[in-house]
Amino acid sequence: MEAATASSLHCCTWIFPEKIGRRPNGFLRFSRNCREGRTLRFNWRDLQWSNASIHPRPVSLEISCSYNNSPASAFESENRCASLDEALVLKKKAEEVIPCLDGRCIYLVGMMGSGKTTVGKMLSEALGYSFFDSDKLVEQATGETSVAEIFKNYSESFFRDNESEVLRKLSLMHQLVVATGGGAVVRPINWKYMRHGITVWLDVPLEALARRIAAVGTDSRPLLHDESGDAYTKALMRLSLLSEERGKAYANADTRVSLLNISAKLRHCDVCEITPTAIAIEALIQIENFLSNDGVATATSP
Ligand SMILES: Nc1ncnc2c1ncn2[C@@H]1O[C@H](COP(=O)(O)OP(=O)(O)O)[C@@H](O)[C@H]1O
């Protein structure tokens, strides 16, 4: 029996926009005849990203079929996000960058919630480096359970002194990825320590930061913990003030990873669509550019 199979291929973002063409509704429909019992197969390799772009595009595929114009249950449905492909690109990029890094540490700087910990862990794994979160090291050094407790039981300046001491110790080591605290950039002495390695500024729009922080709550971030207002609004207000104070300090970094730039490159509508892996890939690209530029900083704001 012949089954007229109408399949729909739904791409969140087209991989070969120039070949496939973007449909207004984001769907590409096609028909194929296939015999009952046979599996309709697609060659995933045909759907790889273009070599021209280092960033794979996130893709989701939905395959459904109908029989004699009646909807039939999907014989195959698969969502394959580009996470696997992105992980491979990250690994490959890391292999290229490792020799240029020559064991130098990577220090991630940026506002609270910019993804230093999340992206830092991915980078360390891809590079085969050790990962350290400077907030955690300060907690260990002071014997407190959280940064919030350190602020409450001591003071912000006590925290900052310990943070500087942690960065000093880390600066003596190699092959590390360090997620620094959002305020580490304000003390010039910390730059002296971080200059032993390469500094990467994760530049995330404030609205996206506020959304992330509102989602997890402000309890663990004492500088954002205020009693009035909803979580998003209070986070956004405090972040705006901190960003005004610190904007120039972040721009001291050797390299800048701008989520707005990544989003333009990947043709995303919203920076929230950018995965941490894509950010880690961009960080390695910027590090590579910096190193091939004889270490001349490129982290200036747009
Ligand atoms: N690219 C991303 N997209 C969405 N959420 C993210 C992204 N990166 C980090 N997050 C989330 O944002 C929150 C803060 O991230 P985190 O890595 O702890 O930031 P930081 O170390 O800079 O404070 C976490 O809940 C994390 O899961």
Ligand SMILES: O=C(O)C1=C[C@@H](OP(=O)(O)O)[C@@H](O)[C@H](O)C1
């Ligand atoms: O921006 C800041 O001044 C701070 C950021 C926090 O780290 P994260 O950036 O990891 O949240 C933590 O060090 C402390 O709450 C102060």
